[in-house]
Amino acid sequence: MAKPREALQTLFEKLLGSRNVYFQPPESVKLNYPCIVYERSGIRTDSANNKAYLKHNQYTVTYIDEDPDSEIPDKLLELSYCSLNPGGHFTSDNLNHDVFTLYF
Numbered sequence: 001m002a003k004p005r006e007a008l009q010t011l012f013e014k015l016l017g018s019r020n021v022y023f024q025p026p027e028s029v030k031l032n033y034p035c036i037v038y039e040r041s042g043i044r045t046d047s048a049n050n051k052a053y054l055k056h057n058q059y060t061v062t063y064i065d066e067d068p069d070s071e072i073p074d075k076l077l078e079l080s081y082c083s084l085n086p087g088g089h090f091t092s093d094n095l096n097h098d099v100f101t102l103y104f
Contacts, residue, residue: 004057004104005023005040005057007104008038008104009021009023011079012036012061015036015075016035016036016072018032018034020032020033020035020036021037021038022036022037024038033065034064034066034070034072035064036061036063036064038059038060038061038062039059040059041058041060041101043056043057043058044056044058056081057104058102058103059101059102059104060099060101061076061082062097063076064096064097065095065096066094068096070096076098076100076102077100079102082101082103083101085099085100
């Protein structure tokens with residue numbers, strides 16, 4: 001049985017249509033564009049009766065592409081529990097970045 005992060009990796013690769021998906025890449029890794037870069041950024045816990053009954057890993061997901069009109073950000077927003085961060089779009093080095101929060 002695949003671990004949740006491995007399942008998320010596979011989901012991103014299918015959504016993007018390539019293997020340019022990077023989990024917490026070190027600075028030495030050269031990114032190929034378009035790509036998805038993601039990292040764990042927390043855990044959301046739902047509680048009842050003073051006990052945690054549901055836990056979801058929180059990820060910060062960044063889609064990076066030269067194309068400002070890519071359809072991938074829209075596809076990411078179709079995922080359950082995914083939202084664009086406030087001020088979540090910016091341009092750096094002529095690359096468009098869209099930053100999302102995803103619970104998975």
